[in-house]
Amino acid sequence: MLHRAPRTRRERADETAESDGVDVAATSLLCCQTCLETAEGARPPHRAPAQVGLVFAPRAVNLAAMARTDSRIVVETERGGDEAAIAALTAEAFRNHPYSHGQESAVIEALRSAGALSVSLVARRAGEIVGHVAASPVQVGAAAAGWYGLGPLSVLPARQRRGIGSLLMRAVLEELQRRGARGCVLVGPPEYYIRFGFRTDPSVTVAHVPPEYCLLLRLAPNSDTGEAVFHAAFSL
Numbered sequence: 169m170l171h172r173a174p175r176t177r178r179e180r181a182d183e184t185a186e187s188d189g190v191d192v193a194a195t196s197l198l199c200c201q202t203c204l205e206t207a208e209g210a211r212p213p214h215r216a217p218a219q220v221g222l223v224f225a226p227r228a229v230n231l232a233a234m235a236r237t238d239s240r241i242v243v244e245t246e247r248g249g250d251e252a253a254i255a256a257l258t259a260e261a262f263r264n265h266p267y268s269h270g271q272e273s274a275v276i277e278a279l280r281s282a283g284a285l286s287v288s289l290v291a292r293r294a295g296e297i298v299g300h301v302a303a304s305p306v307q308v309g310a311a312a313a314g315w316y317g318l319g320p321l322s323v324l325p326a327r328q329r330r331g332i333g334s335l336l337m338r339a340v341l342e343e344l345q346r347r348g349a350r351g352c353v354l355v356g357p358p359e360y361y362i363r364f365g366f367r368t369d370p371s372v373t374v375a376h377v378p379p380e381y382c383l384l385l386r387l388a389p390n391s392d393t394g395e396a397v398f399h400a401a402f403s404l
C-alpha cells in the first residue's frame with residue numbers, strides 16, 4: 169500500500185519557510201492509553217457529543233491537511249530494519265509531550281515482539297522516516313476479533329503541521345478497513361481525532377480512562393459494546 173500526496177503551492181511555501189529556519193510549533197496532545205495514565209483527572213476544553221454507530225467514510229478525512237502534504241512523502245508498511253528509526257522518531261515526537269512517560273517506543277517494540285503490531289505504517293521523505301502509526305488488537309466486550317487500538321501516532325517535530333499525521337491516520341484506517349476490521353478504539357484528545365470520524369461512545373469504555381478521552385470509530389456496521397482491553401504492551 170502506498171499513499172502519495174499531491175505537490176502543492178502551499179507545500180512549496182512550507183519548504184521555503186523551512187529553509188528559512190521557521191520553526192514549527194510542538195503539539196500538546198494526549199497520547200494513547202499509556203500516556204493517559206498520568207493525565208487521569210484532566211479534562212479537555214471541548215467534549216465531543218456521544219454518537220453511536222458511526223462508520224468510517226474515507227472521503228470524510230481532513231483532505232485540506234492532506235493537500236498540503238509534501239508530495240515526496242510516501243506512507244507504507246514498515247520494513248525490516250526500520251525498527252530503530254521508528255523508535256527514535258517516536259521518542260523525539262513525545263520528548264516534550266506533557267503527558268508522555270517516555271514509554272511509547274517501548275510499547276511499539278513490545279507489540280512487535282509479541283506479534284501484536286498488526287499495522288505499522290511509516291511516512292518516508294527522501295528515505296527518512298518522518299512519521300509512524302501503529303495499530304494492535306483490542307478486545308471489545310464479547311465481540312469477535314476485529315477491533316484494533318490505534319497508537320502511538322508520531323510525526324517528527326520539524327515536520328509537524330504539514331498533513332503527515334492526517335496522511336498516516338487516513339492510511340491506517342484504510343488498511344484496517346481493508347482487513348475487514350469491525351472498528352478502532354483510541355485514547356486521546358477528541359479535538360484532534362474527531363476530524364477522522366472518531367467519537368466518544370458510552371457503550372464502549374476503557375478502564376480508568378475518562379469517557380471523553382475514549383474514542384471510537386466503527387469501520388463496519390455493528391453494535392459491539394463493552395470494555396475495550398488493549399494489549400498488555402500498553403501497561404509497560
Ligand SMILES: CC(C)(COP(=O)(O)OP(=O)(O)OC[C@H]1O[C@@H](n2cnc3c(N)ncnc32)[C@H](O)[C@@H]1OP(=O)(O)O)[C@@H](O)C(=O)NCCC(=O)NCCS
Nearest residue numbers: 195196197198199261321322323328329330331332333334
Ligand atoms: C499529533 C501529531 C501526530 C499530528 O501530526 P501532524 O502531522 O502535525 O498533523 P497534521 O499536520 O495532519 O495536522 C492536522 C490538523 O491537526 C491539528 N493539529 C496538529 N497538531 C496540533 C496541535 N499541537 N494542537 C492542536 N491541533 C493540532 C491541526 O488542526 C491540523 O490542521 P490545521 O493546522 O490545518 O488546523 C503530531 O503533532 C505529533 O507527533 N505529536 C506528538 C505525539 C502525539 O501527540 N501523538 C498523538 C497522540 S498518540
